[in-house]
Amino acid sequence: MKKIAFLLLFVSGFLSAQVGINTTSPSPASVLHLESLNGSNTHGGFMPPVVDQAGRDSINAAITAADDGMMIYYSDGTTRCVQFYNAQDGVWVDFYCMPIPAPPSLTYYQDFEIVPNTPTLTFTGGFGSTSTGNGSFPNSPMYSEGTQGYVVSNSDSTISFNPITTVGFVNTSLSFDLASFADTSGNGADGSDVVEVLVSTDNATWSSEVTVNGNNNAKWDFSGTAVASASYDGDNTPTNYAPTSGGNLTGANAYSKVTLSNLPSVPTLYLQIRMRNTDTNENWVIDNVILSLN
Ligand SMILES: [Ca+2]
Ligand SMILES: [Ca+2]
Ligand SMILES: [Ca+2]
Ligand SMILES: [Ca+2]
Structure with missing residues (x-):
């Protein structure tokens, strides 16, 4: 039990009172004087x-x-x-x-593997399929991570990721690896072939945020160094990227990475990747989808 001692000092001539707690000699300059030590080496705070x-x-x-x-x-x-x-x-x-x-950082993965990395950014829909092994043109792996990617050919295919809560996070971003393979040396992605990232906060209204188009049968593998990056603004006007030339592309001419940063902090964040091409010999391949929350 706390021992509380009150001392009231009455000074003659005028009335002045000081209250001391744990002290019998409160400061004359105070009206209330608290001493931490309340006996037997036990201290207390205010x-x-x-x-x-x-x-x-x-x-x-x-x-x-x-x-x-x-x-x-x-x-x-x-x-x-x-x-x-x-x-x-x-x-x-x-x-x-x-x-x-700050909330702990959180990362979701979609790597299209048989045993997926966790926590998994699961998805539904899409008319694509698992890609394995090497493509024809270029003759490179049709995956950037593990042994499998996801390929879309001659289709307008949208995969919808299951909603993620981003409340409490101030820096949420999506990234994935992208390649364009062809089954014949003369084919590849054209200006009308496109990969697009769409965002919604209600699963009803969607905003196109970033696109990567082909150009005159452009094809490239996952080793390109060009990044198609955008910052989310929700205005349904995407930031557009396309190679400046067609054919076989490498290095800084090849958009092998797509990133979308500044995603909103909302109870439900919906993300889609739409891949569109128009020939059975054209293949958009994606892999290593990462949603990073910080
Ligand atoms: Ca993979
Ligand atoms: Ca083509
Ligand atoms: Ca925009
Ligand atoms: Ca085409």
């Missing part, structure tokens, strides 16, 4: 009134201008602040707020 939003509303119902400077510790949800009442403006002012802890 605990201000802790209120949540409803509690503070209750204070507000009775508060007047005379309460200027009143102090509380406001704790509601993730907000925890020492606050003073500013009667001049009729508001509670933060004196100090505890930092809000």
Whole structure:
């Protein structure tokens, strides 16, 4: 049990009172003097009134201008602040707020493997199939990770990823690897063949955010260094990329990576990758889809 000693000092001539807690000699300059040590080497701290939003509303119902400077510790949800009442403006002012802890980072994967990496960014739909082994043109692996990718040929194919909650994360981004393979040396992706990333927050209204088109039978493997990158803006006007020439592309001419950053922080984030081409000898291949939440 805490031992609390009160000492009231009455000074002759005028009335002055000091309250000391755990001290019999409160400072003459104080009206309330708290000593931490409350006997037997046991210490204590000063605990201000802790209120949540409803509690503070209750204070507000009775508060007047005379309460200027009143102090509380406001704790509601993730907000925890020492606050003073500013009667001049009729508001509670933060004196100090505890930092809000950042949520742990989270990464979802879709690698199109038999045993997928976890947590898995699962998807439905699409008219594609698993790709394995080497393509014909170029003669390179039709996957960028593991032993399998996902290929779409002569189709307008949209895969829809299951919704992900991004609330609490400030930096959410999608990335995947992209290649264009042909079954004959003269074919490849053309200007009308396109890979597109679409985003929705309600699974009803979709915004096209970034596209990669072909160009005059363009084909490239997963070793290209060009990145088709966009920052989400939700305006359904995609940032467009296309090779500047056709045929066999490598290095900085080959868009082997697509990224979409700045995705919104919402209860349900819906993502689609749409792949469209127009010939059985044209193959869009994707792999290593990563949704990163930070
Ligand atoms: Ca893979
Ligand atoms: Ca073509
Ligand atoms: Ca846009
Ligand atoms: Ca085509």
